[in-house]
Amino acid sequence: MKNRRIFLQKAGLSALALNLTPLNPLWALNEENIMNVAEDKPLRVAIMGLGSYGTRVANAMKDCKRAKLVGVISGTPSKIEAWQKEYGIPAKNCYNYETYHQIKDNPDIDAVYVITPNGLHKEHAIGVANAGKHVICEKPMAVNAKEGKEMVDACHAARVKLLVGYRMHFEAKTQEVIKMRMNGDFGKVLFFQGLSGFVIGDPTQWRLNYELSGGGAMMDIGIYSINGARYMIGEEPIWVTAQETKNDPVKFKEGVDETIQFQFGFPGGAVASCLSTYSMNNLDKFFLNGTKGFAEMQPSTGYGPIEGRTNKGPLTNPHVTHQTTQMDEMAAIILDGKKPLVPVDGEEGLRDLVIIDAIYKAVKTGEKVGLV
The missing domain is CATH 3.40.50.720 (NAD(P)-binding Rossmann-like Domain)
Incomplete structure (x- = not known):
């Protein structure tokens, strides 16, 4: 679509340069009309x-x-x-x-x-x-x-x-905090806390079946704190440590984690402390702290509305259904080549998977696991 738009624009400019009169008024497309044609395509x-x-x-x-x-x-x-x-x-x-x-x-x-x-x-x-x-x-x-x-x-x-499907990458209050961090409003980022959890119900559901889920809470709710630590701090972690707690081995069978605490270290010196659980409610909170300010969001990743504040005051961006914004933005990425504020591509998803692998390894070994 982008190449086609450029071609049409060049063709239109060439016609103007030669002072040619189009045979059909439908070809009289200016740049604004061309953009509208692109944006009308779903x-x-x-x-x-x-x-x-x-x-x-x-x-x-x-x-x-x-x-x-x-x-x-x-x-x-x-x-x-x-x-x-x-x-x-x-x-x-x-x-x-x-x-x-x-x-x-x-x-x-x-x-x-x-x-x-x-x-x-x-x-x-x-x-x-x-x-x-x-x-x-x-x-x-x-x-x-x-x-x-x-x-x-x-x-x-x-x-x-x-x-x-990283819907939070497009959520307005989340983007506001990311932009503030990018603008230096929080100063040097020192610490992030991510709490992600709820009490899971039906023990027969696929999320508690290792073959279908690949794990437990970490593969469902924990990924929000993993991904959130990365986009809130704006760096990739270089090491991870993790500890698992399992109080119900009947419900949470081998390979299906109930609760994992995990910590990250980042190249700029920041650290993160996070919790992923299937056995506690009221856990949906992000906290970012820097030398000049802070951001606190609770709820931070639920379906909304997201609530939050920074050292400069409350976040007031209006709530829009996350999946509506996500799908429109993904359409723009696919059709127009739009570059999102935070990536949502396969490489972004792969980075989270590398970290999840490292968390599970840290749980098993009890050691700090390096990330490259």
Whole structure:
């Protein structure tokens, strides 16, 4: 789209230079009109995985300006039928997990949002990429860094974009704090605290099944503190230490973590202290401290509204449904080549997976694990 826009702009300027009169007034496009043409084109999205979060994304997309829900992929026929009625999805854009590779022959779908269990992300994302469609994958991008790297490589080979569902990267109050840090309003950043947790319910759900989840709380809620430490401090950690607490080994079986405390060190000297848990409520808080000021957000990563304050006063940015903003911004990234304030690409997702691997290693060994 960007190249096409540049071509049209150059073509229009050349015509003006030669004082040529267009044969058809439709060709009389100035730069503003060309931009409007680009921005009018929606990103046509199919959602893979029609569970509770897939439903949340679909409902949020009703208010999108650049992204449009046009297809579904599910293993449950009744869900497909219900979504067809609710969202006006044509039968030709409906697939199951055996047939979704056929989207390769469907020009009406641009991208697929993979919202299946973590353990299926790699298979589904690579399948979508091989079908020639852009991939949006819910976080964590995979169950470990090895699988994440395979996903990044597959999408690169297929020449499609791989984006990860980091909705907080687009949230207004979060962006305000990041911009303040970038502008030096907090001075030298010294400390970050991230608390992420809730009491998980149904013990039979896939999130407590190691084969499908790849872990426990860390692979669900803990990633918010990992990712948050990185974008709030603005650096990549160079070491990690971690300790696990498990009070209910029946509910939280081998490989499924209940509670992990973890600490990071950063090259600029800042440290982070974080908690990830499936056994405590009221834990959704970020705190950033620097030599000149601070930022405190609570709730910091829930569906909103986010609340927060800094040394300069309360954060007052209006609340917009996170997934609505996320999908519109991702449409701009894919269609227009827009560069986000904080990356949401596969490399960003891979960095979190490398850190998660290191946290689990630190838990097992009891040692400080270096990150490169």
